[in-house]
Amino acid sequence: MSINEHLTEFAGLPVVEFLSPEIEGERLLNAQYRARRAGQPIPDRLEPDERYAAALAAPDTAAWRLRVVVDAEEPFGQHLARFLAEVDTAKVTALIVGCWGESYEDTAQEPRDLLIAQADRFPALRSLFLGEFVMEEAEISWIRQTDVTPLLAAFPRLEEFVVRGGSGLEFPAIRHGALRRLTVQTGGLPRGPVAGITASELPALEHLELWFGVEDYGGTTTVDDLAPLLAGERFPALRSLGLRNSPWGDDLVRALAGAPVLERVRVLDLSGNVLTDAGGEVLATAPAFRTLDRLVIRYHFLTEAMEERLRAALPGVDLHLSERQEPEVYKDRTYYYPEVTE
Template sequence: MTINEHLTEFAGLPVVEFPSPEIEEERLLNAQDHARRDNLPVPDRLEPDEAYTAALAAPESAAWRLRVVVDAEETFEAYFAHFLNRVDTTRVTALSVGCWGESHEDPGVVPRDLLVDNAVRFPQLRSLFFGEFVQEEAEISWIPQCDVAPLLAAFPALEELAVRGGSGLEFPATGHDALRGLVVQTGGLPRKVTTGILASRLPALEHLELWFGVEDYGGTTTVDDLAPLLAGELFPALRSLGLRNSTWGDELVRRLADAPVLDRVGVLDLSGNVLTDTGGEVLATAPAFRNLDRLVLRYHFLTEEMLDRLRAALAGVDLDVSGGEKPDVYRGKATYYPEVTE
């Protein structure tokens, strides 16, 4: 899978993009392409963006996406300054920070620092997505990330943080009293990041979601590194857990079968893992999984026979087993890949 579409909703709000000349040109080209495909008149100009106009009047009604177009002349720093001047950021509750330039180029001022330096101008910010790049801007493993702990320090009222990209990502052990949701999406999650997250003091954390990826793209986290989490010793408010996108899905399920953390987690998301019938057998027979409210296995390598067994064994669980996959076979050898790698 590749991530090739921007979010349309974040933090329960519709996403509205802060425009730039390049973004408006991109929007016009997309509208023209859609018109040609649908055999409709091709527009030569854009109608006013009603969603943007409404969001300007009520900045708290939208999640604002900030991004520059790849190869744009305007820097992200200049673009961000326009946003601060145009939008009443004291009312903004949700931000999604997307592409800040070519993945191989120095962005100049790191967008993290722009947010930190202007934190006082966002007193109501509760939700932040940092790194919402799509494939045409940068593959997930090429997104130039950074130490994101200063974002938590700068926004003590932040309740939701999502981060995309593992290259250069750092998350040293930290503390935050308000954070309720933490999502880290990577094609390769470094062990140092995992251990930093699990060593952090996050007493309000209800949802944790980690994408592990593959070693070729920096995924050095192993299932052993999750021992403190599986032991149920961390994050007392945790109720929803996503352990996704690993090569070791079968072993993960085996560890989860007798993990104390499942005594209090109601929602378990194992999407994107290399999960075969070996792990399916554990899911079908271990009592721990029958106590879940919801189990998500979207993208997996389970056979139809095993899926039937799971549906019967977990009849009381809201079960999502969509997205079945087949391994790549070359010269009689099957190779299994997690959902997101590059």
């Protein structure tokens, strides 16, 4: 998932944005900009959106995005109320909650509580994304989150939950019998939510993805905090694990090398970590990584020679290596930064 652009697909469905006058104004400006760049006639209005009309007619064929434009006349609560009035939400299976206001003023508590109050209007909801701000709306570290577990309690049939933003994020230990996919994207992940997640009872969980970030943006999680997860006693259905964008990637792979959790995980995503040749050597030599079906390492600090060593050492693994980085050197000091830090 990219944090620079709005999703075009979620939960296997095309994303359709619930419109407001401000969003339609944005769309017109974007269409005018594209026409100007292409040397085409500049439109003064938008043509009817057939895809939008089709989604209104069959709400289960789209993942719906709700968001407001900052300083718009329509606040998030009013936007949601119109959505409930204009869309047959009993058929909505996937919902994205994007920008709900000024990131430095407004927290996720209001949209969370509004959704909980209307939970009975979404009986078919199976996938939910809370906090899909893109970079032009807010840096990932500016998004002010809240305790998100009441949402899971309000939607006991939810199968996929994505939350973006670590500031103020809380995730006390819970039990949820249906959740299959959990993704937490942050520029700095506090250890509290990690402790809650790893202590939760999620018997159906197949995919877990955590973005750790850095201490400057609230990232207090360490490799030691992952011990309950790596021990492999939690999440019996877990098959896909993403441990991403940490500054301690080499220590992470050392911990994973002897971790019982890899006995059941088939897909491992280590993208965005500060992973150097020291960690690469562990990946190349530890037997635990040879049993994976797929290993993804996008954005890393491995040398080209280490990339080749990994390909030779893991012939039976579907290995995805991309976006090699170079460390920054300043005044004879070398600095390594994970992918998402702001």
